Amino acid sequence: MSDLLLSPEHRYAKIIEKTRNEDGSELSILNLGPTHPATHGIFQNILLMDGEKILDAEPTVGYIHRAFEKIAENRPFYQINVLTDRMNYCSSPINNMAWWMTVEKLLNIEVPKRAQYLRVIVMELARIADHLICNSILGVDTGAYTGFLYVFQFREKIYEIYEEICGARLTTNMGRIGGFEREWSDEAFKKLNIFLEEFPVAWKEFENLFERNRIFIDRTVNVGSITAEKAMQYGMTGPNLRAAGIDYDVRKAAPYSSYEDFEFDIPVGKSGDTYDRFCVRNAEVWESLSIIRQALAKLPEGPIHADVPDYYLPPKEEVYTNMEALIYHFKIVMGEVPVPVDEIYHAVEGGNGELGFYLISDGSRTPYRLKFRRPCYIYYQAYTEMIKGGMLSDAIVILSSLNVIAGELDA
Amino acid sequence: MALETAHIQEKLSQAFGNHVLNFEMKRDIFTFEATPSTIHEVIRFLKEQEDLNFHFLTDLTGIHFPDNDAEHQFAVVYQLHNWIENVRIRVKTFLPDPAEVDTVTDLFLCANWMEREAWDFFGINFKGHPQLKRILNMEEMVSHPMRKEFPMEDGGRTDKDDRFFGRTPANC
Numbered sequence: 135m136s137d138l139l140l141s142p143e144h145r146y147a148k149i150i151e152k153t154r155n156e157d158g159s160e161l162s163i164l165n166l167g168p169t170h171p172a173t174h175g176i177f178q179n180i181l182l183m184d185g186e187k188i189l190d191a192e193p194t195v196g197y198i199h200r201a202f203e204k205i206a207e208n209r210p211f212y213q214i215n216v217l218t219d220r221m222n223y224c225s226s227p228i229n230n231m232a233w234w235m236t237v238e239k240l241l242n243i244e245v246p247k248r249a250q251y252l253r254v255i256v257m258e259l260a261r262i263a264d265h266l267i268c269n270s271i272l273g274v275d276t277g278a279y280t281g282f283l284y285v286f287q288f289r290e291k292i293y294e295i296y297e298e299i300c301g302a303r304l305t306t307n308m309g310r311i312g313g314f315e316r317e318w319s320d321e322a323f324k325k326l327n328i329f330l331e332e333f334p335v336a337w338k339e340f341e342n343l344f345e346r347n348r349i350f351i352d353r354t355v356n357v358g359s360i361t362a363e364k365a366m367q368y369g370m371t372g373p374n375l376r377a378a379g380i381d382y383d384v385r386k387a388a389p390y391s392s393y394e395d396f397e398f399d400i401p402v403g404k405s406g407d408t409y410d411r412f413c414v415r416n417a418e419v420w421e422s423l424s425i426i427r428q429a430l431a432k433l434p435e436g437p438i439h440a441d442v443p444d445y446y447l448p449p450k451e452e453v454y455t456n457m458e459a460l461i462y463h464f465k466i467v468m469g470e471v472p473v474p475v476d477e478i479y480h481a482v483e484g485g486n487g488e489l490g491f492y493l494i495s496d497g498s499r500t501p502y503r504l505k506f507r508r509p510c511y512i513y514y515q516a517y518t519e520m521i522k523g524g525m526l527s528d529a530i531v532i533l534s535s536l537n538v539i540a541g542e543l544d545a
Numbered sequence: 546m547a548l549e550t551a552h553i554q555e556k557l558s559q560a561f562g563n564h565v566l567n568f569e570m571k572r573d574i575f576t577f578e579a580t581p582s583t584i585h586e587v588i589r590f591l592k593e594q595e596d597l598n599f600h601f602l603t604d605l606t607g608i609h610f611p612d613n614d615a616e617h618q619f620a621v622v623y624q625l626h627n628w629i630e631n632v633r634i635r636v637k638t639f640l641p642d643p644a645e646v647d648t649v650t651d652l653f654l655c656a657n658w659m660e661r662e663a664w665d666f667f668g669i670n671f672k673g674h675p676q677l678k679r680i681l682n683m684e685e686m687v688s689h690p691m692r693k694e695f696p697m698e699d700g701g702r703t704d705k706d707d708r709f710f711g712r713t714p715a716n717c
Contacts, residue, residue, distance in 0.1 A: 196681035201697075203666075204690060208697050239572070366601060369655030380628075387631050477571045479624060479635070481603075490604060492624070503607040516657050544681060 146182050146190070152358055159184065164526070168197050174271060175540030179517075179529075191518045195511075199544040204506040210469055211237050212311060212445075214504070219305035221508060222542040224267050225260035225485040226306045227296065234309050235390055236491040237481040241311070241445065241473070248436040249313035250392040251429045255326070256299065256308065257391070257482075258422040258429075262333075263292045264485030265373070265415040265422075268537040272412055273344060275534045277354040284339050284530045285393050291329050298322035312446050313439025326430070334423060341416055354409040358520040358532035365406060371509050372487025374536055378406030378412045384483040396428045407544075408535040444471045466541035469499035486510055510542040548630040550575045553597060560590055572701065574624075576635040584638040584713035585647035586619075587588035591625055592652055599634055600626035602649070605659035610639075611693045619644040619669055640669065648674040 141147065167178040176197035180403045182190040202217045209217075218229035231253050238245060240345075266289055270282035293303040298321050300308040309315065331332040344350050360370070365378040375382060381400045385393045400416035403410030439446055447466055448459035465471055481490040487509030496502040517536065521529040550568075553575065557565045564583040569576050569707040579587040603624040610617060617639040625634050640646055648671040649656045660671040661680040668689035671677055679686065688695055 195684075199681040204695075204697055331575065364654075367654040369602060369653070382628050387628070477576070479574055479604075479633070488603065490624075492606065492622070494608065499629060503606075503608045505604065507604045511658065511662075512655050515655060 137201065137410055146180070146192075149182065149190075161189065166526075166529070168194070171277060172275065172533075174534060175538065175543075177514075177533070177540065178370050178541070179333060179540065181526070181529070183526070185528075188521050188524055188526060188529060191521055191529075193514070193518060194545055195514065198540055201267065202545045203504055206501055210499045211473075211501070212447075212466075214501070215309075216305070216307050218506075220524065220541050221306055221506065221545060222264070222485055222489070222510070222539050223304060224537075224539060226304065227256045227260040227308050228264075228309045228482060228484050229489065230306060231257055231391070231490060232482040232484070232489050234311055235482065236478055236493055237311050237445075238440075239480050239492060240476055240478045240495055241442070242314050243440050243445070245313055245391075245440050245441050246437050247392065247434045249438050249440070251395075252314060252318060252438065253309070253391045254393065254396070255426050256296075256427045259292050259295060259326075260273035261422050263289050264537070265419050266337075268485075268534070269344075269412055269415050270340070272354075272408070272531065272534045273350070273529050276350055278343070278347075278350065281340050281343050285336055288329070288333050288336060291325065295322055295325050295329065298325060310446055312442045313437070315439075317438050323430075324474070326426075327413075330423065330427065334420075337416075337419060341419070345413070345416070351409065353528075353531060354412060355407060356405070356534070357408045357524065357528045358535065359405050359407040360516060360520060361406060363518070364519075365513075368519075369512040370516065371513070372484065373414045373418060374406075374411055374513060375399065375487065377403035379404055379408035382490050384481050389480065390482055391482070395432065396425050398425050408531055411535045421454055443503050466527050473497055481507070486539065486542065487513065506545055508542045508545055510538050511545070514538050514543055548597070548627065548632045553634065555619065556594065557587070557590070559591070561587060571635065572636050574633045576637065578637045578639065581640055581646050582640050584623075584636070585649060585652075588623060588625070588649050589652055592637070597627070598629060599627045599632075601626040601628060602653040602655055602659075605649070605656055605663065607644075607663035607669050607691070609667055609692045613639075616641050618642040619667060621646055621663065621669060624651070625662060644669040645672060646670075647672050650674055665689070668692070 146163055153159050153161055162183050164181045164183050166181055167173050168176045176238045178194040180192040181188050206214045206217060215230055215233050218233045219226040221229050266285055270285050273281040296306050297303055298319050300306050347370045360378055362378045362380050379402055381402050383400045386400060398421045401414050403414050416539050448462055452459035474494055476495050478493045479490060481488050489509060490507030492505040492507065493501050494503040520532050554568045561583055564580045565577055567578045575613060591597050603626045605616060606622050608620040608622060609619065619640040620637050623636045638646060646669065648660060650660065660674055661677060663669045664671060664677050665679045665682050666689055
C-alpha cells in the first residue's frame with residue numbers, strides 16, 4: 135500500500151498537485167485502517183482530506199479473506215456449518231440455521247414444528263445480540279461508553295443461553311441437518327426466561343439514554359443519509375435499507391422456519407441516516423423479543439429433529455449397540471448418502487440483511503459451487519459515497535452504524 | 546395481478562427470440578439462459594419493463610464448468626428480485642474460455658464489487674467495468690483460485706492422506 139500512496143501516478147497525487155497549483159490549498163492523504171481501534175474490524179480506507187473534510191475515499195477489503203467458498207467445495211455438507219459461523223460472528227446461529235435450511239431444502243426434509251420454533255427463538259436471540267452490539271458500539275463512537283458497558287452484560291447472558299443449547303459461545307456450530315443435536319435443557323429455558331425479564335428493562339433504559347440525547351442527536355441526525363433509491367441500487371438489505379424507508383424483510387417476503395406463525399411489525403425509518411438506523415435496530419430488538427415470547431408460548435411438544443437417519447448422526451451409545459445406527463454412522467462419515475442434483479437459493483434475514491446461500495449440487499458429497507450472498511460485502515460499496523463531503527469523525531460513526539462485520543465482508 | 550412465469554417467458558421470447566432459452570422452474574425460482582451477446586439487454590429489459598420490474602440485483606456470481614464443451618466453460622449467474630410482486634428470477638449466461646461479458650454496473654451500482662469478485666476468483670472479464678481489479682485476493686496473485694483446476698491445498702503435503710478421511714477422487 136505504501137507505494138500506492140507515494141506513487142505520483144495515483145489519482146490522489148494528481149488531485150493534490152492540481153489544487154495546490156490552482157488555489158494554493160493543501161490537501162492531504164489519511165490512511166484509515168486496516169487496523170485501527172475505531173473501525174471495529176479490518177478495513178482500510180485511503181482518504182483524501184481537505185482539513186477535516188473527506189473529499190474522496192478508496193476502500194480496500196479482503197484482509198481476512200479465508201476462501202470459504204473454495205473450502206466449501208471440498209467439504210461434505212455437515213462440515214460447512216463451521217464456516218458459516220465465522221462470517222457474521224456477531225450472530226452465528228442465524229448463519230448456522232440458514233445453512234441447515236438450505237441443505238434441508240435441497241434434500242426435501244420437513245423439520246418438526248418444535249425444532250422450527252426453537253430455531254426461531256435462537257435466531258431472534260442472535261439478532262438481539264447483533265443489534266445490541268451495533269447500537270451500543272455506535273454509542274461508544276459518539277462518546278458514550280456507559281450504555282455499551284450496561285447492555286453488554288446481556289450479550290453475555292445470550293451467550294450463556296447458547297452455551298446451554300450447544301456448548302459453544304461465539305462460533306456456535308449449532309444444530310444439525312433436520313433440527314437440533316439435542317433437546318434444550320431446562321437450564322436453557324430458565325436462563326431464557328430470566329433474560330426475557332431482565333433485558334427489556336435494561337434495553338428501555340439504554341433507549342432512554344440515547345434517543346432524546348442532545349449530543350447523540352447532533353452527532354447522528356443527517357449523518358450518512360442515503361435515499362431509498364440509492365440504497366436499493368447499492369444492494370442494501372436489512373436494517374440499513376429499512377432505515378431508508380423500504381419495508382423489505384425476508385421473514386415477511388419469504389417466511390422460513392414458521393415465521394408466518396408469528397405476528398411482528400417491520401420497523402422502518404425515513405431519511406436513512408445514522409439516527410434512523412439506530413432507531414430501526416432498537417425497534418427490531420423489541421419485535422424480536424415479542425417473537426421469542428410468542429414462540430415460547432406456542433412451543434409445541436415433539437421431536438427436535440426430523441427422522442432422516444441418512445443425514446443425522448445417530449447417538450454414540452446406539453452406534454456401539456445397534457446395527458442400523460452403526461451403518462448410518464459409517465455411511466454419513468464416509469460420504470455415501472444420496473444427494474439430489476439440484477440448484478437451490480435460500481435466503482434468511484440475517485443481522486445485516488438478506489443472507490443467501492446459492493448451492494449447486496451435482497449429486498456428490500460436496501457442493502459443486504456454493505456462493506454466500508453476504509449482505510455486508512454488497513452494501514459496503516455505498517460507504518464511499520456516504521462519507522464523501524463529511525467530517526472524519528462522521529465517517530467513523532457511519533461505519534459503525536452500518537454494522538459492517540469484517541468476517542462477513544471478506545468471507 | 547401476480548407476475549406469472551408464463552408471462553415473463555412470453556415477453557422475453559417476443560423481445561429476444563432464440564437468444565433466450567432453456568426456461569425452467571428450478572424449485573421456487575424461474576431460471577433461464579441468455580446468450581452472452583444479449584445478456585446486458587436482457588437484464589435491462591427485465592429491470593426497465595414496467596410489468597416485469599426486476600429492480601433489485603440480489604446476487605451475481607461466476608461458476609466454472611471445466612467438463613463442459615468449449616462454449617460453456619464458465620457461467621455468470623444473475624439473481625434478480627421484484628420486491629413489489631415478490632418474485633425472484635435467475636438468469637444465466639455461458640461463456641467460453643477466456644470468458645468475457647458486458648458489465649451490468651450501468652444498471653446496478655451494487656454489481657461493481659460482485660463483478661470484481663467474479664473477475665478475482667474466475668477471471669471473467671466484464672467489458673466496460675469502471676475498475677476491474679482484484680478485490681479479496683492480493684493484487685500480485687496470478688491465478689484465479691475458484692477455478693476447478695486450482696488445488697485447495699499445497700499438493701506437496703505429506704502429513705495428510707485424503708483416503709483416511711473418506712475422500713477419493715470419485716466423491717469430491
